Amino acid sequence: MQIIKGAGEWAQPEASDWVEHLKVPDLSIGTYCIPVGGVDKQSPHTEDEIYVVTTGRARIVTPTGEEQVGPGAVIFVPAGEEHRFVDITENLTLLVVFGPAYGSRAGR
Template sequence: MQIIDGAGRWGPPADLAANDWVEHLRVPDLSVGTYCIPAGGVDDQSPHTEDEIYVVTAGRARIVTPSGDAAVGPGAVIFVPAGEEHRFVDVTEDLVLLVVFGPAYGSRARRDV
């Protein structure tokens, strides 16, 4: 067992960064992190090679995907399949997302030999 301290809590972006991403746990089959976008910020992420679940712990925004968009706020749980384009827009309050990747983030990324 492991308690993951700090997961899902606000972390202001580092100097000159648009957003803040911190990975808290990584094992082969999953990883857990916190992604923060300040109010008025722009989500600059690209599609991931792993399935992903977001849990909104604070803030408000909209998530946009090719299949539609939805308002999200505290308590919302969002599933995004691997490879699906997605973006958080209209961030009206500092957005804090607990993120779970399966398998671990980046583990399916193509690596040139």
């Protein structure tokens, strides 16, 4: 067992910021913070991803649609799908879970 301290907590970044807290072969967990008015510059990942919004409000946009999200929202994004958080009206904090671990499929 391991308690992952700080996961999903706002980190006061000046720009969008990703911090990885745990990485094992089958999954990784991190926190992604985007300040009010910030820009989400991420590109599609090679792993499946789950976001849990812990604080803030924004809109997530994918090729298949868009949705307003806020605290408690759980979002699944399959590997390879374009996605972006836009219209960030409150500091956005996301607990992020990748399966398998982030970057583990890169270069395949």
